[in-house]
Structures are given as C-alpha cells and as structure tokens.
Amino acid sequence: MNGYYVVLITVPVDKGEELSNFIVENKLGACVNVVPEVNSVYWWKGNIEKDKEALLVVKTSAQKFKELLEKVKSVHPYTVPEIIALPILAGNPDYLNWIEDSLK
Amino acid sequence: MNGYYVVLITVPVDKGEELSNFIVENKLGACVNVVPEVNSVYWWKGNIEKDKEALLVVKTSAQKFKELLEKVKSVHPYTVPEIIALPILAGNPDYLNWIEDSLK
Amino acid sequence: MNGYYVVLITVPVDKGEELSNFIVENKLGACVNVVPEVNSVYWWKGNIEKDKEALLVVKTSAQKFKELLEKVKSVHPYTVPEIIALPILAGNPDYLNWIEDSLK
Incomplete structure (x- = not known):
C-alpha cells in the first residue's frame, strides 16, 4: 500500500503533547501538529457532551496506518x-x- | 452512498458554538471540533478581505452530507x-x- | 485536471500572515485560514525537533496546485x-x- 495520509486524532487538552511525542518517537508519524485547544461537541x-480537546494533525504513510491505529x-x-x-493526493x-x- | 467525511465550515468567530450545537443537535454530524479563531484572507x-473566523471540523457520514449542506x-x-x-479513507x-x- | 483541494502548509509562527497574503494576492488560492499557533513535533x-508553527489551510483548485507548489x-x-x-470530494x-x- 503506497500513499500518504493526514491522520486526525483528538485527545484531552493535557494529553496532546504526550501523544504527539509517542507517535513521533515510535515512528508512527513523521510529524504531528497539535492544535492546542478546540471546543468539541459530540454525542x-x-x-x-462538550469538552475542550487537543486536535493532532499527523502526517504519515498509508503503510504505517495500521500500526499507528493499534498503538x-x-x-x-x-x-x-x-x-x-484523509488521503494526501x-x-x-x-x-x-x-x-x-x-x-x- | 457509504463512507464518512470530515466537513470543514467557516463562520464568524462568535457563531462557532451556535452552529456546532445546531449540527450535532440535528444529527447532521456526530461530532464537531471548533478551532476558535483562525485568521482568514480571501477574495x-x-x-x-481579512477576517477572524471559527473553523468547524465536522465528522459525519457521506449519506448525511446533502442534508447537512442544505440545513x-x-x-x-x-x-x-x-x-x-474531505473523504475519510x-x-x-x-x-x-x-x-x-x-x-x- | 478538475476538482478542488484543501492544501495544508506549515510555516514559522511569524510568517503565517505574510505567506497567506502571498498565496491570495497571487491567485494561488481563493482563501486561506491561518491557525495561528500549533505545536509541532517532527524528525x-x-x-x-519541537517548534511552534502556523498552519495554513488553503482552498484552491487542482489546476492551480502545481503553480502554488512552485511559487x-x-x-x-x-x-x-x-x-x-487533500481532495475536496x-x-x-x-x-x-x-x-x-x-x-x-
């Protein structure tokens, strides 16, 4: 499987840095941009429910996605x-x- | 039509919460993350023109998109x-x- | 080539406005939303490395992408x-x- 993805992940506001480090250190993503605080509304x-979350924007390869998902x-x-x-075209x-x- | 979308919507900064509530309450999206303030430049x-806007990141199904668009x-x-x-792959x-x- | 793209570009925090103006003034994108500050982690x-960056969310046509990329x-x-x-579906x-x- 070739190709590249932008992967969106939401986490509690205080976990954004920790998870982005985990993703990059374990080579699950080459780069993560953390939008520090978004207001989330969801069922x-x-x-x-309403919460403040961090939004992670991960750049990775399609090949790595399964491992990224599990870990x-x-x-x-x-x-x-x-x-x-999301597919990078x-x-x-x-x-x-x-x-x-x-x-x- | 199956599949899932990330839908991006921009609104004036003070309308972000109101529209995200509208979208979730009416089951047009399962979840909305509101990036509270982005700086927009556009024709x-x-x-x-230059404005401050809120950016809504909506997660929904392809099936719901037409209704989401109209409402x-x-x-x-x-x-x-x-x-x-944007397609969720x-x-x-x-x-x-x-x-x-x-x-x- | 028809179709439309959302193009993601990261820049140093203090260059977000300048680059978004450049993109719109030169008709490389119709609209740019600048997320003023994201925390980036990358190899x-x-x-x-860890940096603060601005994240540009550009809306443009597929046809314009090559010119946008080069400029x-x-x-x-x-x-x-x-x-x-990313493809707008x-x-x-x-x-x-x-x-x-x-x-x-």
Whole structure:
C-alpha cells in the first residue's frame, strides 16, 4: 500500500503533547501538529457532551496506518478514540520523501 | 452512498458554538471540533478581505452530507458559506461505527 | 485536471500572515485560514525537533496546485516545506464556483 495520509486524532487538552511525542518517537508519524485547544461537541451515550480537546494533525504513510491505529488505541485515554485518515493526493515531492525517510 | 467525511465550515468567530450545537443537535454530524479563531484572507467581490473566523471540523457520514449542506446553508450568516467535504479513507472501526450510531 | 483541494502548509509562527497574503494576492488560492499557533513535533536529520508553527489551510483548485507548489517553495523559509493537498470530494456548489471565479 503506497500513499500518504493526514491522520486526525483528538485527545484531552493535557494529553496532546504526550501523544504527539509517542507517535513521533515510535515512528508512527513523521510529524504531528497539535492544535492546542478546540471546543468539541459530540454525542455520547444518548447525550450531547462538550469538552475542550487537543486536535493532532499527523502526517504519515498509508503503510504505517495500521500500526499507528493499534498503538495509539493502546495508549489513548478514550475507549473509542477518533483516529481517522484523509488521503494526501498531491504534495511537495521532497516533503513526501522526507515522510518516507523519517519513518524508516 | 457509504463512507464518512470530515466537513470543514467557516463562520464568524462568535457563531462557532451556535452552529456546532445546531449540527450535532440535528444529527447532521456526530461530532464537531471548533478551532476558535483562525485568521482568514480571501477574495470577495474583487477585493482581498481579512477576517477572524471559527473553523468547524465536522465528522459525519457521506449519506448525511446533502442534508447537512442544505440545513447549514439555511442558518449560516454568509451568502456563500464554505461547506466542503474531505473523504475519510480509513479509521478506527469503533469510531466509524460510533459516527453511524450517533446519526440515527 | 478538475476538482478542488484543501492544501495544508506549515510555516514559522511569524510568517503565517505574510505567506497567506502571498498565496491570495497571487491567485494561488481563493482563501486561506491561518491557525495561528500549533505545536509541532517532527524528525529532522535524525533528531526529534519541537517548534511552534502556523498552519495554513488553503482552498484552491487542482489546476492551480502545481503553480502554488512552485511559487510557495520559492518564498518559503524551509528547505523542505510541508505543502500537501487533500481532495475536496463534495461541497457547497456556490462556494466551489466562488473558488473557481476567485482564481481567474
């Protein structure tokens, strides 16, 4: 499987840095941008909940996604964490190669 | 039509919470993250305009998108609102199921 | 090539406004939202680096991407800048037309 993904992950506000370090240190992603605080509104067990979260924007390869999914789920504080992948359709070739090299 | 989308919507800074509540309450999206303040630069009627906006990151199903589009347009303060859908190519299965269940 | 993209670009925190103006003034994008400050973690030359960056969310056409890529690379302060394109799969028709018209 080739190609590259932008993966979106939300976490509690105080866990953003810890999880982004975990992802990069374990070569699950080449780079993570953490949007420090977003206001989230969502359904949970029949109620509408509101929380402040951090939004992680992870750049990785399609090949790494399965491993990223399993390992992030294993350390994430939520039972059903948001871990969703958007396809990168085109990009700076040097940057895409850098993603590849950073994940080796 | 199956599949899931990340939908991006921009609104005036003070309308972010109101619109995200509207989207979740009406089951147009399972979850919305609101980036409270972004600096926007854009063309409008031949001039470059600058504004502070809120950026909504909506997680929904492809099936719901048409309804989301029509209903958000009906309450959005802009005449030509940004409502654009990015495809979720892969994700935490439990989370994608949660999106589905939350929209029933 | 038809279609529309959301293009993500990261820059040093103090360059966000300047680059977003450059992109819109030169009709490389119809609109840019600048997330003023994200915390970035990434691999660089074998080390994990941490920086504060601005994240640009550019809305443009697929047709314009090549020109956007070359011109942004020519003014970007990084040697290997993140310039990556995500496909817009569906959207408010009036807004997509507005993108088209704004880039003429």
